Amino acid sequence: MSKQVIVVGSGNAALCAxxxxxxxxxxxxxxxxxxxxxxxGNTKYTAGAMRFAYDSGADLMPLLRDxxxxxxxHTDFGSYTAEKFGTDLLxxxxxxxxxxxxxxxxxxxGETMAWLAQHDVTFEPIYSRQSFEKDGRHVFWxxxxxxxxxxxxxxxxxxxxxxxxxxxxxxxxxxxxxxIQENGTVTGVRVGDEAIGADAVILACGGFEAxxxxxxxxxxxxxxxxxxxxxxxxxxxxxxxxxxxxxQEYGLYGGCHATPMDLHMANYGNLDLPHGERKNYRKIxxxxxxxxxxxxxxxxxxxxxxxxxxxxxxxxxxLVQPGHFAWQVFDAKVFDLLYGEYHFHxxxxxxxxxxxxxxxxxxxxxxxxxxxTLDAYNAAVDDRTPFDPTILDGKGTHGxxxxxxxxxxxxxxxxxxxxxxxxxxxxxxxxxKVDDAGAVLDEGGAPIAGLYACGELVGGVFYNGxxxxxxxxxxxxxxxxxxxxxxxxxxxx
Numbered sequence: 008m009s010k011q012v013i014v015v016g017s018g019n020a021a022l023c024a025x026x027x028x029x030x031x032x033x034x035x036x037x038x039x040x041x042x043x044x045x046x047x048g049n050t051k052y053t054a055g056a057m058r059f060a061y062d063s064g065a066d067l068m069p070l071l072r073d074x075x076x077x078x079x080x081h082t083d084f085g086s087y088t089a090e091k092f093g094t095d096l097l098x099x100x101x102x103x104x105x106x107x108x109x110x111x112x113x114x115x116x117g118e119t120m121a122w123l124a125q126h127d128v129t130f131e132p133i134y135s136r137q138s139f140e141k142d143g144r145h146v147f148w149x150x151x152x153x154x155x156x157x158x159x160x161x162x163x164x165x166x167x168x169x170x171x172x173x174x175x176x177x178x179x180x181x182x183x184x185x186x187i188q189e190n191g192t193v194t195g196v197r198v199g200d201e202a203i204g205a206d207a208v209i210l211a212c213g214g215f216e217a218x219x220x221x222x223x224x225x226x227x228x229x230x231x232x233x234x235x236x237x238x239x240x241x242x243x244x245x246x247x248x249x250x251x252x253x254x255q256e257y258g259l260y261g262g263c264h265a266t267p268m269d270l271h272m273a274n275y276g277n278l279d280l281p282h283g284e285r286k287n288y289r290k291i292x293x294x295x296x297x298x299x300x301x302x303x304x305x306x307x308x309x310x311x312x313x314x315x316x317x318x319x320x321x322x323x324x325x326l327v328q329p330g331h332f333a334w335q336v337f338d339a340k341v342f343d344l345l346y347g348e349y350h351f352h353x354x355x356x357x358x359x360x361x362x363x364x365x366x367x368x369x370x371x372x373x374x375x376x377x378x379x380t381l382d383a384y385n386a387a388v389d390d391r392t393p394f395d396p397t398i399l400d401g402k403g404t405h406g407x408x409x410x411x412x413x414x415x416x417x418x419x420x421x422x423x424x425x426x427x428x429x430x431x432x433x434x435x436x437x438x439x440k441v442d443d444a445g446a447v448l449d450e451g452g453a454p455i456a457g458l459y460a461c462g463e464l465v466g467g468v469f470y471n472g473x474x475x476x477x478x479x480x481x482x483x484x485x486x487x488x489x490x491x492x493x494x495x496x497x498x499x500x
Contacts, residue, residue, distance in 0.1 A: 298325070
């Protein structure tokens, strides 16, 4: 008789778990807290980008929706090796070695993408946000090359279609309120007063980013002010249920993915917008200008690295500034390089023909200090080094207490624009410890029989930030692991 598996949640990780469990012959019931319109966890709110190791552009061709795209012969994808992926993750580990979870993420990233493609989940090059044109070619610059066709919405729809083709079942408006345990084994779940039995339960219902109290508890009082840029459904339910079943906490509970966001966005990415537009509240082109806080001071090196490696940290940096906000300032030289979210119809900004006229428009800022900061910045820019956004160009500043290391250009060509931003939290890093089958471990390090986890619920994957696109890949890698494990079909080693 086939195993009965319940998957709690319906985002990318949950769907990968469901697909894998069905592949392995299990009967799978997916229980989603939200109604059908808001199903999919954080996945629909993303740009659908997935980071994975590859050796050359040839490795990408089998993954593409349109392998005949006429831009491909004029594209330099470069390579993104497992070694480079590891180096990038180490850059956020605060001196920690690669964790076992990070090693799995790296090693399985490419094969997981190929596995998704086998289930008709297809991708396209991220020309608009991850490449610049140089000498007639499209040059990808940050190791992140592909996103799902139609971004996060498309990823969800393609994965859901694959799950349903395999015979998986979904119930919406079915919030799991507790686990059923018998003699230490998880034997099902409760949905309100209803008990549903299963041979295995996979928790894939996200972190605690939409729970104000848990954010403050684990991350500190500044996080009460964070904008939640994803689903309102991720309130830590899986973590609470797992803890009640004896699971150990694992990973960095004080850490999270936090992105600079439009200061005036609604929580949850503005649910009145179509799903694909919610990402337009991000504001991650700070590397092309400068950011000023309420004191009129810069507070990060905006050009310390490609934005793929800084945006998940700089959201936190903005949030802990006085008043929990900052202004991003640009001049006309870079307007054509600003991503679409800066030109979005609902983007908030001020514009003036001169810095003298712009600075008084920066609400909440010490205007005299801001003027002094911008004057000092302009005077410190290295004019001898050419600007090149496709590389770490070394065009920096000299003599400032806080340097800008790359892409430093004088703010001297009007008109000038400034965008107000705050910190928007995407997902939390603290979670559960799982074994090589995706089984949740108890305080003593033993598997809790019948209980599995994936997605944001897996701790130890990210620490003080992450290279962009790793989150969805992690969800797919550990979702696939949990699905196979719960079906008892195979254990990865």
